[in-house]
Amino acid sequence: MLIKKPDDIKSSEITPHSIYTKRREFLQGAGLIAGAAVLPNFASAQSGDALKARAPAGIQSSPAPAWLKGKFSSIRPAPDSAPYFTDEALTPYSDVTKYNNFYEFGMEKGDPSANSGQFKTDPWSVEISGEVSKPGVYTLEDILKPHDLEERIYRLRCVEAWSMVIPWIGFPLADLIKRFEPTSKAKYVEFETIVDDATMPGIRSRFAIVRWPYREGLRMDEALNPLSFIAVGLYGEHLPAQNGAPMRLVVPWKYGFKSIKSIVKINFRETQPNTTWVDLQAREYGFYANVNPAVHHPRWRQDMERRLPQTLFDRKVIPTQPFNGYGEQVAELYKGMDLSRYY
Ligand code: MTE
Numbered sequence: 001m002l003i004k005k006p007d008d009i010k011s012s013e014i015t016p017h018s019i020y021t022k023r024r025e026f027l028q029g030a031g032l033i034a035g036a037a038v039l040p041n042f043a044s045a046q047s048g049d050a051l052k053a054r055a056p057a058g059i060q061s062s063p064a065p066a067w068l069k070g071k072f073s074s075i076r077p078a079p080d081s082a083p084y085f086t087d088e089a090l091t092p093y094s095d096v097t098k099y100n101n102f103y104e105f106g107m108e109k110g111d112p113s114a115n116s117g118q119f120k121t122d123p124w125s126v127e128i129s130g131e132v133s134k135p136g137v138y139t140l141e142d143i144l145k146p147h148d149l150e151e152r153i154y155r156l157r158c159v160e161a162w163s164m165v166i167p168w169i170g171f172p173l174a175d176l177i178k179r180f181e182p183t184s185k186a187k188y189v190e191f192e193t194i195v196d197d198a199t200m201p202g203i204r205s206r207f208a209i210v211r212w213p214y215r216e217g218l219r220m221d222e223a224l225n226p227l228s229f230i231a232v233g234l235y236g237e238h239l240p241a242q243n244g245a246p247m248r249l250v251v252p253w254k255y256g257f258k259s260i261k262s263i264v265k266i267n268f269r270e271t272q273p274n275t276t277w278v279d280l281q282a283r284e285y286g287f288y289a290n291v292n293p294a295v296h297h298p299r300w301r302q303d304m305e306r307r308l309p310q311t312l313f314d315r316k317v318i319p320t321q322p323f324n325g326y327g328e329q330v331a332e333l334y335k336g337m338d339l340s341r342y343y
Contacts, residue, residue: 050077051151052085053167055093055235062245064238065122067141072233075169076150083227083329084152088307091164093235095309100242101158102261103210104193104200111202112242118199121246121262130268131186134179140246144232146179147171151236152229152250157291157324159255163305168250169233174224182220182268190217190273191249192265210276216260217273217287218251219333227252227329253326255289286343290334291324295343 055061064072078085102112105119124140149169157163177189193214197203203212222228229250232239239245244261251258257277267273277285284298293303307316323330334342 051075051167051236052078052153053090053151053235055237059093059235059237062238062240063122064246065141068144068232068238068246071144071149072169072236072238074149075233075236076148078151078153078167083326084150084154086153086155086165086325088155088165090153090167091308096164096166096234097240097242099308101256102202102242102244103208104195104202104212104214104262105242106202106205107207113240115201116199116241119196119241119245120199121241124246124264126247126263127265128180128267129265130190131183131270132268133181133183143176143247147175147230149232154227154229154250154252155324156250156252156256156259157305157320159257159285159289159297159302161300161302161305161320162308163318163320163324164308167235168229168231169236170229170231170247170250172226173228173230173249174226176230177223180268185270186268187220188217188269188272189220189223190215190265190267190269191260191263192267193260193262194264209280211279213265214260214276215273215279216249216258216275218258219272220268221333222251222330225330225333227326253291253323253330255285255291257285258289288334288339288342290330290339290343291320292322292339292343293320294322295340 098113099109100112101109102116105112105115122140125137126140126143127137129135149171151167151169153165153167155163156166193212195203195213202208218228229252230247231244231250232247234240234243239248241262244259244263247263248261249259249263272287275287277289278287291302296302303320304317305320307318310316321327
């Protein structure tokens with residue numbers, strides 16, 4: 001399986017050595033990345049600046065059309081309390097944008113930032129299809145224009161047992177869905193990422209085992225939960241390509257692989273969609289993928305996580321919370337379900 005555990009963290013801190021060794025064999029010698037940079041947490045509210053987090057001075061914002069730049073001039077700041085805010089230390093901008101999983105650009109954590117320079121997000125369109133009364137191919141401007149942008153500070157917990165705290169900019173997925181008027185048959189929402197051989201070296205790679213496009217899905221009630229978010233930016237700036245420009249999903253109570261990037265298709269359907277990781281390895285990755293410290297991955301534990309960035313003196317290994325700490329908002333969705341079966 002592609003999803004890898006970085007070797008910058010002593011694996012014995014969370015995973016027995018034997019399992020870790022087997023996993024390395026499984027990865028067949030794929031190179032793993034060097035340690036995360038030790039950086040001060042620069043992100044804090046600045047005077048006269050209502051947003052809770054801003055990219056560091058000097059960061060070149062990703063290219064964006066004028067209409068989108070205009071939308072970024074007024075963003076509702078995150079509130080002061082959960083669930084759309086946490087006072088945990090933010091993961092620095094450089095880690096959020098240089099330590100990524102985006103296999104279309106390569107398998108190593110540094111590949112998406114290094115290899116996405118040619119990726120084009122303008123023009124962009126999103127196809128809305130299936131069980132809706134307003135299907136069609138919409139330009140990105142049509143998709144985003146009616147939505148006011150807001151800041152939300154969420155934990156992101158990857159199935160690989162690392163986590164970050166990220167200040168996203170975007171709007172609720174529910175608001176987008178409602179505009180297309182799903183029919184009563186719409187029980188699931190399916191998402192697809194763009195496939196662009198010309199600018200995505202991971203897609204051209206002979207070693208890629210993903211069947212492109214990358215696909216993900218949610219049950220309709222999950223998609224309509226107020227936590228489910230369409231992100232178009234982070235740290236007050238447009239999304240960099242490596243983080244899923246121009247728009248991606250963020251589902252904070254689920255493992256990060258559900259948060260599909262660079263979306264070009266949203267399909268409403270009656271039956272549960274096939275998704276990339278379930279297709280690849282259904283025994284290891286489920287459709288639900290709710291963060292759950294009680295249900296371990298077959299090859300490593302899930303009750304602890306490494307909060308990035310780690311330092312030599314502070315390994316930042318912390319307990320993983322059920323539903324990544326969002327249980328109050330979402331546990332009800334899974335009432336009566338055996339979560340060790342529906343993992
Ligand atoms: N979306 C696409 N299209 N391709 C991917 O490889 N990786 C997923 C998810 N979305 C992935 C994707 C995984 S495994 C994680 S953990 C998150 O993106 C990482 O998001 P980040 O790089 O912005 O932190």
